[in-house]
Amino acid sequence: MSWDLKWLAILLYLFSAQVFAQEIEIDASYPMSTEFRTLFEHDIFKSSDVGIHIVNLRTKEEVFGYQADKGMVPASVMKAITSAAALRVLGASFRFETLVFIDGEIRDNVLHGDLYIKGGGDPSLEVHHLWKIVHDLKVQGIGRVSGNVYYDNSIFGPDTHISGWNKSIDIANGPAYFPKTSSLSVNYNCLAIRVRAGQKNKEKASVFVEYPSPDITIVNDIKTVRSYTRARISISRSIQDDKMEFTVGGRVPVNQERTYYRALHSPSNYFMSQFAEVLRQNGVIVNGEHKLQDAPTDKSIFYRHRSASLGTLIKTMNKSSQNLFAESIFLMMGVQQQSPPQDIVRDYLVELGADSEDLVIVNGSGLSRDISISPSVVSLVFSDMYGSKYVQAEYLGSLSIAGIDGTLRKRFSEEDAAGKMRGKTGSLNWVFCVGGLVFGQDGDTYSVVIFMNDLKTSSVHARTLQDSFLEKLIRTSTIDK
Incomplete structure (x- = not known):
């Protein structure tokens, strides 16, 4: 190596060492700045992009913030936003419906005509539900179909990949x-x-x-x-x-x-093959073919299968971080409101106080690096849900309980901290996020959002640091009552 390159390497080393030696500045005016100060000695704050926002939901006071208004990638914490918007837009009692239409008359256990299955985008539908549908159709007199069985997949349009993920x-x-x-x-x-x-x-x-x-x-x-x-x-x-x-x-x-x-490459075709097989195994003969085609608009509904309520579905969506549930609920908001779902979620956040120009909404699951939302905006969502007498129970019940279930079941190793947080995690490569409600020993409930982007360390180190913040908050009383 030449002397010029050696000196360049030395200068780069000294410069990087100086940068990493710089102390991270935090706002001392926050009530919990003193409690959290030592945690900012961690190298993650020097090498990665971190945003933190903590609000006392009783007093509405911001007790701590660090880059709280900076737009960042939320990963699956986006599901906490999607479920909140859906509860407001669709309502906790909303149910997906799979509809059956007939075009013809039923005589002597034969449908003299065609059978139509209109998909409603139900993400929870499984093969055993198809058995229930076919059983009920037989009870209503359909033991054979003289025509075709058509499958309508028009409500969401063609089967498609989750928007914003191009890996x-x-x-x-x-x-x-x-x-x-x-x-x-x-x-x-x-x-x-x-x-x-x-x-x-x-x-x-x-x-x-x-x-x-x-x-x-x-x-x-x-x-x-x-x-x-x-x-x-x-x-x-x-x-x-x-x-x-x-x-x-x-x-x-x-x-x-x-x-x-x-x-699956083609969920619609797979649905069609499974329904055809269930018909066959139940002895229902189809003289015609199985095809994709829109259902007629001039026929009344012959039969409907309804999913569990939205309040129940979001438990699976949030606790298991189920992407299909999130995307289907996201798309259904667009169908019901006849508007792009991105705009619906954005409007919900703006109504809570967010700046529209600071929001980039791509999908409902968070499976995208193009989404940009600040920790403080997510705090607005948690505050809205916590303060709602109509959907608070459904929303809180959908979040993982730290140390007990969902994606937080292995978090909070200390026994006195287990069960003291309900939240949603999110991770992609180099992204590690968590947000939710923390129940402090002071009797207050806090909204906590910690986003870590552009990580230069392992997710284990990121999780350990996040848990240090959360456990310290649980054990610290900040308000004299």
Whole structure:
């Protein structure tokens, strides 16, 4: 190395050391600045983008803030916003509906005409619900359909990927967290692939799909290995003309069985194949074909299947961080209000006091790096939900309980802190966020939002620092009553 390069390296080192040695400035006017000051010695504040906002929901006082008004990527904390907006727009009692229409007369257990299934975008629909629908249709006299069975997927439009997530490897392989949204959703728009090892070393393992479809084929390249060997499975997906082929390779230890989930390329076609199979297994004969086609608008509803209430659905959405639920609810707000769902959520936040120009809303799940929302805006949402006598119970019940369930079940190792927070986590590569309500030992409830973007350290270190803030807040009394 030349002397010039050596001196340059030394100067860069000294400059970086000086930057990292700089003390992070925090606003001493906040009531909890003293309690949190030592936590700002962590390198995360020097190397990453961090935003914090804490509000006492009884007094409405900001007890701490750090870059609280800076727009940042919220990751799945976005679901806490989507569920709040949906409770305000759709109402806690809203239910998705899958409708059945008939075009013809029923005589002698035969529908002389066509059967129409109109999807309502229900993200919770599973195959066992299709059995219930078919059973009820048989009870109402449909044992055979002389015409066709049509499937209407028009309410959301064509099956599509979650907006704002363009990661090429996910588009190609279809991980379970990246399902397509569809008006005709079933089984979370994912395929369950079961891998079952043989009983002896080197014996051929078996691979099968829980709910098969004519459009799905499996190439089995799995080997059974000795019981002490670690499993190593790879699943690749190829698509051609709406048909999917999964190649499953690797190894699985003797007598083990594992299940892997992959997103469907065409949820509408999969729904159609599953409904056709349920009809067949129930002895309902269809003389015609199964096709995608809009339902007639001049026919009355023959049958309707209703989902659980929105107040129940958001429990799955928030506690399990379920992307399909979030996107389907997000899209349904747009359908009901006949307006882009991004605008509906933005309008809700502006109504709470946010500046429209500071908001970038892309989807409802938070699976995007293009979303930009500040911690202080998320605090407005928590304050709104906490203060609502109409939807507070449903909203708080949907959030994970620290140390007990959901995505917070492994947080707060200290026994006296477990159960003292209800919240929502969010993470992407280099993004780690948490927000929710903390119940302090002083008897007050606090809205807490901590966003960490552009992380230069592990998520373990980020989580430890977040929990230090949260546990310190739980144990600290800031208000004399």
